[in-house]
Amino acid sequence: MTALLVSWLCKENMQEFATRLRTARDARKITQARLAELLNVDRRVYNRWERGAALPQLDAVVRIAQVLQISVDALVGLEAPKDAPLIHNPRLHALYQQLDALTDEDQQALFVLMDSLVKRSQMTKLLTT
Numbered sequence: 001m002t003a004l005l006v007s008w009l010c011k012e013n014m015q016e017f018a019t020r021l022r023t024a025r026d027a028r029k030i031t032q033a034r035l036a037e038l039l040n041v042d043r044r045v046y047n048r049w050e051r052g053a054a055l056p057q058l059d060a061v062v063r064i065a066q067v068l069q070i071s072v073d074a075l076v077g078l079e080a081p082k083d084a085p086l087i088h089n090p091r092l093h094a095l096y097q098q099l100d101a102l103t104d105e106d107q108q109a110l111f112v113l114m115d116s117l118v119k120r121s122q123m124t125k126l127l128t129t
Helices: 003-008 011-028 032-039 043-051 058-068 072-076 090-096 104-128
Strands: none
Touching: 011 043, 011 058, 011 072, 032 043, 032 058, 058 072
């Protein structure tokens, strides 16, 4: 093992990793249960990672970084995390990244659909208040 990996595995770094993991998850506004589901791991396993009681294997760290759209380096503390994501839902963010590839006609249809969904949500909030 490299010295960096050995030092990362120490108890203090487990807590630092847990804090970075929780912060990244909170920035995405994802529950622990939902993130565990997206990672295909048991909720209790994920909870142990976020409490600093255990560290995930490297392949799980890579999956976590992909789902939370953060670099592995930022997740393990080798670099500072970037600003909070603009789109918190990972699936929506993945689709968002593909929107420029749509034709102008499809983009216009998407504008209409998104606008109607936002207005419906606003109306629902007004009616329930």
